[in-house]
Amino acid sequence: MSVRVETDEESGVAVVTLDRPSKHNALTVEMAGRLGAVWREFRYADEVRAIVVTGAGGRAFCTGVDRTAAAGIPQPSSPYTIDDPLVAIGPKANDLWKPVIAAVEGMACGGAFYLLGEAEFLIAGEGAVFFDPHTSYGMVSAFETVHMAQRMPYGEVARMALMGSAERISARRAYETGLVSEVTEPGGALDAARRAAAVIASHPTEAVQGTVRALWSAKEAARAQALAHAPHLVALGNLPAGRQAELFTRRADGFRLR
Template sequence: MSVTVDLDKETGVAVVTLDRPAKHNAITVEMARRLGAVWRGFRYEDEVRAVVVTGAGGRAFCTGIDRAAAAEVPQPSSPYTIDDPLLAIGPKANDLWKPVVAAVEGMACGGAFYLLGEAEFVVAGEGATFFDPHTAYGMVSAFETVHMAQKMPYGEVARMALMGTAERTSARRAYETGLVSELTETGGALAAAVRAAAVIASYPTEAVQGTVRALWSAHEAARAQALAHAPHLVALGNLPPERQAELFTRRRDGHRTR
């Protein structure tokens, strides 16, 4: 299923890995379903007290939805709704309030922000980069920008979304602007994330989950309101799929990392 779960029963930390490295851990429809099932299952597994989510292979955390998989999903004709396979890939979308730490190596872009946006904090290796390709391919970045607006200053989110594939945010810049809470040497993000998760997992889980819920309540209303607009904006602003595919095949090779 390309999503693996490893639980250390001694520490109470589960590591969820997107395991499709040959495709930069791009998410298929089946992987999206599997992620939702994993998060929902953790609600009933008392031995899981904290979670780390990461990507296999080191080249990418996740590059969003697999374009071939996206083409398989039929869309409603109404501009007021959208069938987005990624909507329920995050822990909060599945009513899981156990703390989640994201460990990022390599690229994290586009649909990866659904996961990063629902993690409590992000640990990244120095070689990690963050970018949002949507506008370059004639697509509205709606859900992604809403998620990132909870993690970064407005100007940083706007720049990342609007610059598309021409520019990537370095792990260092992401650390400076608050998206990343800890910066490690390349290859060290997972170990650092697991260490932090193990500390959190050692505390009384009721207090931890209550704290996570309280943190989310601070911005939940604004986030929900913003996400409610996203389907309309996507329906109105996206180019037809064939034009998106054309732009994708002509995508630029070079990019600037800042």
């Protein structure tokens, strides 16, 4: 499944790792399903009181959906709905209110924002970069921008989404704009996230989960309303799959982290 889960019962911290480093931890349909199942399972795991989500290999946290794997997903003919394999990969989409910290190294882009958008806060290594290539490939960035608009100033989200693969936000800039709460030395994000999670897990879990739920209630209505528009914006605005693939191939060099 390429999703690895490790639990330290002594600290109460679980680490969820996207474990497909040769593909920059791009998500397959199977991985998306597994992530949803993991979050739901954590609802019943009383020994888990805080969670860290990260990517294996150091070169990427996640680069969104695997385009090859997603190409075969049939889509409804209606412009008001889409079948999006990533729509339920986050903890909140699966009714999990235990705190989740994201530890980011390397690239985090596109569909990775579904996960980052549902974490309580982000910790990034110095070499982390954030970007959204959708518009470069003739795709509407809808779900991603809604998630990021809850975390970043409007202008920063707009620039990242509209500039596409040409715009890279460094870990330092992400910290300055509030997307990231802490920047570590390269490779240090996971350890820092574990330490923060262990502190949180040491507190009474009812108080912690209630606080998480209260924080999310402050923005939940606006977020839900915005996400409701996303499917038909994507369906109406995306180029045909063949044209997307052509643009992706033409601009692939700009997507790679050098």
